[in-house]
Amino acid sequence: MTRPKSRHGGRVTPKGTRPDKRGGKPRLSPEARYCLELMEASAAEFVASGPDADEADRWASGVQDFVAFPKTPVGAQPTHVLDHARELGGAAGAAMTAALAAYGPSRHRATARWQLEQMAAAGDAPPWATAVGSAAPVEAFLRRDEWGEECEVTIHYERPDGSRHGLAVEIGWFMGGAARGLHLVSERHGLASTGTGRTGVEPVSLADARALCMRSLDVLTVLASRTIDDAEAAELQDVLGFEGFELGFLTEQRLGLLPEGGSDGALFVSAPPDRSALLDEFTQAPRPSSEGDAEFSNMMAGLSLFGLLCRDGDILHWTPCRVDTFVDDFIPGRSPTDGPECLECGEAHPDTFDADFVSTVESAFGRWLRFAAEHSESSKALLEENLYTAAESFGYWRAAASEHRGERVGVPDLWLPRAS
Structure with a gap:
C-alpha cells in the first residue's frame, strides 16, 4: 500500500471529480473519494513505519498517482486532498500535505506549503514531512x-x-x-x-x-x-x-532545480554519421555462394535499422553488448521466409528459426564486424571480443532453432524514436 502503482504503467482508477454546476470546488465523486481513501490508507501505513527524509521523498512522489493533474485529470483534485489532509490531521495528514507541497500540481504547491507550515506549528508535522522536496x-x-x-x-x-x-x-x-x-x-x-x-x-x-x-x-x-x-x-x-x-x-x-543551458554532447550526437557509402561498398562486395540473396538483404536492412536505434546512430561502432543484442534479440525475427500460419491472426510471419537465414546472418555478420573494424578505431580495438560474443550468440540461436524447429517465435519489429 505504501508504494502505489504508477500511472505511467497503466491506470485502473476511474476518472476523478466532476465540476460543480454552482461553481467553487469540484464536487467529490465516488471515484475521487476512493482515491482519497487509498491515499489516506497509504499515508497511515507509511507514517507507522517511522520513515526518514529519503523514504518520505520516495513515498511522496509515488503517491501522486492518486492526485489529478492538468494533463492527467484522473484521481482526487488537489483541493480535496488538502481539505481531507487537514481534517485527518496528525502525521498522516501532514504526509499527504507534504506530498502535494513538494510534487503536486504547481499551482497548488504554495497553498500546500502554507498548510504544512500550519500543521508543523500545531505539532502535527514530523521533521521528515517538512523536509520533503527540500534539496x-x-x-x-x-x-x-x-x-x-x-x-x-x-x-x-x-x-x-x-x-x-x-x-x-x-x-x-x-x-x-x-x-x-x-x-x-x-x-x-x-x-x-x-x-x-x-x-x-x-x-x-x-x-x-x-x-x-x-x-x-x-x-x-x-x-x-x-x-x-x-x-x-x-x-x-x-x-x-x-x-x-x-x-x-x-x-x-x-x-x-538545476541550471539550464547545458550540453548533452557527452552522450548524444546532433545527427547520426552518414555511412551510406560504406554500406553500399559492403553490399556490393563479393559474397560467399552459401549466403542467400534475400537473407542477406534482410540482414542488411536490419543492420541499418539497428544502427539508427543506437544512441550514437553509428552502424560501424560495435561492442560486445551491441553484438549480443543484435544476434540474440534483434535480427532473429527478420527472416524473409514465412513461418507457419499464426493461430491468432491467420497470417504468416517471418520464421525466427529459418536455417538458411541463420546461416547467412552468421556468415555475413562476421564479415561485417571485420569490415567495421577496418573503418572504425573503436570497433577495431574490440574486434576479437565482438567476434567471440557473436560466435557464442549464434550458438544459442542454433540451439534454439533445433529445440523449436517448426515453431514460430517471432520478434516484433521495433520502431524508431522521433527526435526528442
Whole structure:
C-alpha cells in the first residue's frame, strides 16, 4: 500500500471529480473519494513505519498517482486532498500535505506549503514531512561501463540539515538513448554505491547533467507515448526494462532545480554519421555462394535499422553488448521466409528459426564486424571480443532453432524514436 502503482504503467482508477454546476470546488465523486481513501490508507501505513527524509521523498512522489493533474485529470483534485489532509490531521495528514507541497500540481504547491507550515506549528508535522522536496544541487557525475555504453548520471543534493542524497538516472545505448531507470540514493547506503560495476567516472556540470537527463527522458517519453497494442507494449517493456516510474515526480522537481543551458554532447550526437557509402561498398562486395540473396538483404536492412536505434546512430561502432543484442534479440525475427500460419491472426510471419537465414546472418555478420573494424578505431580495438560474443550468440540461436524447429517465435519489429 505504501508504494502505489504508477500511472505511467497503466491506470485502473476511474476518472476523478466532476465540476460543480454552482461553481467553487469540484464536487467529490465516488471515484475521487476512493482515491482519497487509498491515499489516506497509504499515508497511515507509511507514517507507522517511522520513515526518514529519503523514504518520505520516495513515498511522496509515488503517491501522486492518486492526485489529478492538468494533463492527467484522473484521481482526487488537489483541493480535496488538502481539505481531507487537514481534517485527518496528525502525521498522516501532514504526509499527504507534504506530498502535494513538494510534487503536486504547481499551482497548488504554495497553498500546500502554507498548510504544512500550519500543521508543523500545531505539532502535527514530523521533521521528515517538512523536509520533503527540500534539496539544493551540489555536484554531478557521469559514470560509464567499460565500453562507454550503459551510463548513469548521478546528481548529489543537500538538505537543510546538511545530509545528502543522490538522484541517479540510467541512460542506455539502445532505443535512441532512452532513460532506463531512476533511483534515489540514500547517504546512509553511500552515494558512491551508484558506481558499482562502473569503470569510468567523470564530473559534469550541473547544467550538463540536466541536459543529459532531460534528453534521455524525452526519448523515453516519445517511446512511451506511442499508441501501441499489447504485443508492442510487452516488447517495449522488454527492450527498455525501465525501473523507477514512481520517482517521476521527484525527478521532475529535482531536475528543475538545476541550471539550464547545458550540453548533452557527452552522450548524444546532433545527427547520426552518414555511412551510406560504406554500406553500399559492403553490399556490393563479393559474397560467399552459401549466403542467400534475400537473407542477406534482410540482414542488411536490419543492420541499418539497428544502427539508427543506437544512441550514437553509428552502424560501424560495435561492442560486445551491441553484438549480443543484435544476434540474440534483434535480427532473429527478420527472416524473409514465412513461418507457419499464426493461430491468432491467420497470417504468416517471418520464421525466427529459418536455417538458411541463420546461416547467412552468421556468415555475413562476421564479415561485417571485420569490415567495421577496418573503418572504425573503436570497433577495431574490440574486434576479437565482438567476434567471440557473436560466435557464442549464434550458438544459442542454433540451439534454439533445433529445440523449436517448426515453431514460430517471432520478434516484433521495433520502431524508431522521433527526435526528442
